[in-house]
Amino acid sequence: MNALIEFQQVCKYYYMGDTTVTAADHICFQIYRGEFVAIVGSSGSGKSTCMNIIGCLDVPSEGIYLLNGKDVGQMNKNQLAEIRNELLGFIFQQYNLLPKLNLVENVEVPLMYAGVPKGERRERARAALEQVGLGDKWRHKPMELSGGQQQRVSIARALVGNPSVILADEPTGALDSRTGREVLAMLQDIHRRGNTVVLITHDNSIAVQAQRIIRLEDGHVVYDGPSDAPEAVVVTPRAAGGGGRPA
Amino acid sequence: MSIVESLELAVKNIVSSKVRTVLTMLGIIIGVAAVIVIVGLGNGLEGYVTDSFSDMGTNTLTVTVMSRGSTRSLDVEDMYDIVEENSEYLDLCSPSVAMSGYVKIGSDTVDSTSSLGVSEDYFEIAGVSVAQGRGLQYSDMATRAKVCVIGAYLNQAYFGGNAVGQTLRVGGQSLEIVGVLAQQDEELEEGGSDDCLYLPYTTAERITGEASTYTITMKDENYIDESVAALESSLYAVFASDDYYTVTSMSEMLETMTSMINILVGVLAGIAAISLVVGGIGIMNIMLVSVTERTREIGIRKSLGAKERYIMQQFVIEAAATSALGGIIGILLGDGLSVIASTVIARVMEETLTVSPTLAAVALAFGISVGIGILFGYLPAKKAARLNPIDALHYD
Numbered sequence: 273m274n275a276l277i278e279f280q281q282v283c284k285y286y287y288m289g290d291t292t293v294t295a296a297d298h299i300c301f302q303i304y305r306g307e308f309v310a311i312v313g314s315s316g317s318g319k320s321t322c323m324n325i326i327g328c329l330d331v332p333s334e335g336i337y338l339l340n341g342k343d344v345g346q347m348n349k350n351q352l353a354e355i356r357n358e359l360l361g362f363i364f365q366q367y368n369l370l371p372k373l374n375l376v377e378n379v380e381v382p383l384m385y386a387g388v389p390k391g392e393r394r395e396r397a398r399a400a401l402e403q404v405g406l407g408d409k410w411r412h413k414p415m416e417l418s419g420g421q422q423q424r425v426s427i428a429r430a431l432v433g434n435p436s437v438i439l440a441d442e443p444t445g446a447l448d449s450r451t452g453r454e455v456l457a458m459l460q461d462i463h464r465r466g467n468t469v470v471l472i473t474h475d476n477s478i479a480v481q482a483q484r485i486i487r488l489e490d491g492h493v494v495y496d497g498p499s500d501a502p503e504a505v506v507v508t509p510r511a512a513g514g515g516g517r518p519a
Numbered sequence: 520m521s522i523v524e525s526l527e528l529a530v531k532n533i534v535s536s537k538v539r540t541v542l543t544m545l546g547i548i549i550g551v552a553a554v555i556v557i558v559g560l561g562n563g564l565e566g567y568v569t570d571s572f573s574d575m576g577t578n579t580l581t582v583t584v585m586s587r588g589s590t591r592s593l594d595v596e597d598m599y600d601i602v603e604e605n606s607e608y609l610d611l612c613s614p615s616v617a618m619s620g621y622v623k624i625g626s627d628t629v630d631s632t633s634s635l636g637v638s639e640d641y642f643e644i645a646g647v648s649v650a651q652g653r654g655l656q657y658s659d660m661a662t663r664a665k666v667c668v669i670g671a672y673l674n675q676a677y678f679g680g681n682a683v684g685q686t687l688r689v690g691g692q693s694l695e696i697v698g699v700l701a702q703q704d705e706e707l708e709e710g711g712s713d714d715c716l717y718l719p720y721t722t723a724e725r726i727t728g729e730a731s732t733y734t735i736t737m738k739d740e741n742y743i744d745e746s747v748a749a750l751e752s753s754l755y756a757v758f759a760s761d762d763y764y765t766v767t768s769m770s771e772m773l774e775t776m777t778s779m780i781n782i783l784v785g786v787l788a789g790i791a792a793i794s795l796v797v798g799g800i801g802i803m804n805i806m807l808v809s810v811t812e813r814t815r816e817i818g819i820r821k822s823l824g825a826k827e828r829y830i831m832q833q834f835v836i837e838a839a840a841t842s843a844l845g846g847i848i849g850i851l852l853g854d855g856l857s858v859i860a861s862t863v864i865a866r867v868m869e870e871t872l873t874v875s876p877t878l879a880a881v882a883l884a885f886g887i888s889v890g891i892g893i894l895f896g897y898l899p900a901k902k903a904a905r906l907n908p909i910d911a912l913h914y915d
C-alpha cells in the first residue's frame with residue numbers, strides 16, 4: 273500500500289539576512305491511511321514547519337513531499353489550494369473561525385470553495401455540527417461559544433469535506449485540561465471511524481494519545497515509532513557533538 | 520464560488536459595518552449627486568433657452584447696423600429695398616427700435632415694460648395676435664401716429680382689461696392705446712412676455728433716434744445659409760465693408776447658446792467627476808485597510824482552499840458593491856436635489872427652469888461608480904489575493 277503522506281529528505285531553510293535557519297533537516301517519514309500520528313518536539317524543533325508542508329501551505333526547500341502519491345513541490349498555487357480544499361482538514365490552536373459568520377456558515381466554507389451547491393452544503397454542514405454535538409447552536413456566532421465549543425466547530429469544519437488527512441496543530445493548546453481531553457477524545461473518535469489524523473503538539477502527555485509518535489529536534493527526526501514504547505516520551509539528548517548538521 | 524455568493528458575502532460585510540461603508544461611499548455619493556444635478560441643470564437651461572428662442576421664431580434673422588464711422592448709412596427704407604431685392608429668400612421685415620425710459624400710466628411709473636418701435640408686420644413676425652382693438656398699420660408708420668399696442672399684462676394690471684382708447688406716456692410722448700395683444704405666458708407677470716408695449720417705429724425714431732436693428736423673416740427655414748449670404752451681400756454693397764453690420768439667425772444663436780451651455784455643463788460635470796475619482800481613492804484606501812484588518816480571515820479562507828481568484832473576486836465585488844451602493848444613493852440624492860433646485864429657481868427667479876436629470880446621465884453615473892469600485896478595488900484585492908497563507912494565518 274502506498275503511503276498517504278511521504279517525506280523524502282525534506283528540508284526547509286529560512287533565510288534571514290545572511291544567516292540561514294534550517295527548520296527541517298532531511299526529514300523522512302511515511303504516514304499511512306488510517307493512522308493517528310503525533311508529531312512532537314520542543315519549541316523551535318520544526319513542528320510548525322512540518323505541519324505547513326504537510327498542509328500544503330508551504331513547499332519544501334529541498335526534498336520531496338508526496339501526498340497521495342503526488343509531488344506537492346511541483347504544484348502551483350491553485351493546485352495547492354485545491355489539495356488543501358479536497359484532501360486536508362485543518363484544526364488550529366486558535367480555532368480560526370470567521371467571526372462574522374454563524375456556525376453553520378463557518379462549517380460551509382470549505383464546501384463553498386469546493387463548489388458544492390447551496391442546499392447540499394447547508395445539509396452537510398448541519399450534519400457535521402450535529403456530529404460534534406452543536407447541531408442546535410448553528411445560528412450562533414463563534415464569539416457566543418466557549419473555547420471548547422469553538423474548537424468543536426473547527427473540527428466539524430475540518431471534517432465536513434471528507435478530507436484524507438485531519439491536521440491538528442496544538443488543538444488543545446488554548447483549552448483547559450478537561451476540555452482539552454474532550455477534544456482529544458473527539459480526535460480519537462474521528463480516527464476510529466477510519467480517518468487519518470496528524471496531531472502536532474509539544475506536550476508528551478497529549479502525544480501519547482496517538483498511535484504513533486514522530487519526535488523532532490532541531491529539524492531532525494529523533495524518534496519514529498509506537499507511542500507506547502518507552503523511548504517515545506524520553507527526550508533524547510542532543511545529537512552528540514551537535515555538529516551533525518551539514519554545513 | 521459564484522459571483523452571486525461573492526455578492527452575498529460583500530453585502531454581509533457592507534451591512535455589518537454601516538458607518539464605515541457610508542463614510543467610504545461619501546465621495547461617490549457626492550460626486551454622483553453633483554454630476555446628476557449639474558447635467559440636469561444644463562438640460563433645464565438648454566430647454567429654457569430653446570423655449571425662449573422658439574417663442575421668437577427660428578425662421579428670423581436679426582440685422583444690426585453700426586453705421587457710425589462709415590461714410591455711408593442705411594435707413595429703414597433702404598432696408599426694405601434690400602428685403603425686396605432678395606424676396607427669393609426674405610419675407611417680412613420690421614425695424615426694432617428699443618425705447619429706453621419708463622412707461623407712465625397716469626401717475627404710475629412702470630419700469631419693467633419693454634417698449635419697442637416696430638413696423639406693421641412685427642406681430643406676424645413674432646407670431647402674436649391682437650386680442651382687442653387693432654394692431655399697428657402702415658398708415659401709423661407713414662403718419663408717425665402717436666398710438667401703441669400693449670401686452671396683456673399692462674392691460675390687466677393698469678387698465679382693468681379696458682385699455683383700448685386710453686393713453687399712456689413713453690419717453691415723454693403721450694400715446695393712445697389702440698390694441699391689446701393676446702396673452703403669451705401662462706401667467707401674467709411683471710417683466711414677462713406680456714409686459715410689453717409696441718409703437719410705430721417712425722414714432723419711436725423721433726423719440727430715440729434712427730433704427731439700427733431689424734428683424735427679418737425667411738421664406739424657407741431650410742435656406743438659412745443662403746438667406747444670410749444674400750442679405751450680407753446686399754449690405755456689403757451698401758457699406759463696401761463688412762465692419763458695419765452683422766447678420767445673425769435665431770437658429771444660429773440658439774446653436775451657439777446651446778453649445779456654450781454644453782461646454783459649461785461639461786466643465787462643471789468634469790469638476791464634479793473629480794470628486795468621483797477622489798471617492799474612488801477613498802474606496803481604495805478603505806479596502807486596503809480592510810485587507811490588512813482581514814488578513815487573518817484571508818489566511819483562514821486560503822487554508823480552507825480558497826484560490827487567489829476567489830479572494831480577488833470577493834474583494835473586487837465588495838469594492839464594486841460599495842461604490843454601486845454609493846452610486847444609487849448619489850442618484851437618489853441628485854434627483855432629490857434636482858427637484859429642490861427646480862422649486863427654488865421657480866421661487867427665486869420667477870422662471871420655470873426644470874432641473875431634469877436625464878436617464879443617460881443616471882445610467883452613466885451608476886456605471887462610472889461601479890467602474891471606479893472595480894478599478895480602485897483591484898489593487899487592494901490583488902494584495903489580498905497574494906497574501907502568503909502562513910503569514911496571514913499568524914497575523915494578529
Ligand SMILES: Nc1ncnc2c1ncn2[C@@H]1O[C@H](COP(=O)(O)OP(=O)(O)OP(=O)(O)O)[C@@H](O)[C@H]1O
Nearest residue numbers: 286293295313314315316317318319320321322474
Ligand atoms: N518564517 C520564518 N523565518 C525564519 N525562521 C523561521 C520561520 N519560521 C520558523 N523559523 C525557524 O525555524 C525553526 C523551526 O520553527 P518552527 O516554527 O517549525 O518550530 P516549532 O516546533 O513549531 O516551535 P513552536 O513549538 O514554538 O511552535 C525555528 O528555529 C524558527 O525560529
Ligand SMILES: [Mg+2]
Nearest residue numbers: 316319320321
Ligand atoms: Mg509551532
